[in-house]
Every structure is written in structure tokens, then in C-alpha cells.
Amino acid sequence: MGAPVKDRVDIDAVAAVDIRVGTIVAVGDVPGSSKLVRLQVDFGDFRRTILAGMKKEREDPREVEGRQALFVVNLAPRAMAGIVSEGMLFDIGYEDGITPVLAVPEKTVPNGVRAG
DSSP states (O other): OOOOOOOOOOHHHHHTSOEEEEEEEEEEEOTTOSSOEEEEEEOSSOEEEEEESOTTTOSOGGGGTTOEEEEEOOSOOEEETTEEEOSEEOEESGGGTSOOEEOOOSSOOOTTOBOO
16 A cells, blocks of 8 residues: 555645756765765756765666756755755655655756746
8 A cells, every 4th residue: 555645735835846857967975974975966057966865775876977857946955964955856766665766857858947
């Protein structure tokens, strides 16, 4: 049986989340962290550093370099392991206990394009 559906939210709550396509241009280590990697992400008009907990999820986290994925870009910056993360990578599977995969567009689109 799948996970229960979360509580309902209104359309304004969904519209407040800024989800955009970005290309992961570099994946780097986060010293002292057993799970975090540092992603450098190109969103067209801007770039961001986004930390993601994929170090133990993939044999080689650098395999996602050059891939487009979905990111939340309007989260408040958050310091983790001494580095500020400026967004959140969307992945599929982690919350359900399976090895996560990237949430990706069906085909290549311009960086910075909004989802919704």
C-alpha cells in the first residue's frame, strides 16, 4: 500500500513554490558530510549552490553532471555542513524508501523554465 495523501493545500500554496529547471554543471564533495554533495546549478539567468543528500544514494554522484532536473529556487538559504544551500533538488523515491532518481523534464528545455 502506498503512502497516505498529505493534507490538502489551496492553489495559492502551490503557486508560492518556485520550481524551475536547471542543469547540474558540477557535483562536488562536502567535506565532513557522509551524505551531502554540492551541486552547482545553472538556471539560465543565475546559478546556485544547492546541497543534496545523494552521496550514499549513488555509486558516483558525478553521474548527474550535465543533467537537467527540477529544483525549488525560492527556499530561504540554509547552512548545512558549513556551506549555504540556496534551494532544493526534487527527487523521486526518497520519501518512500527507494533509491531516489531525479525529477527531470521529458525533453531538454531552457534552463530557468518554471514548472507549474
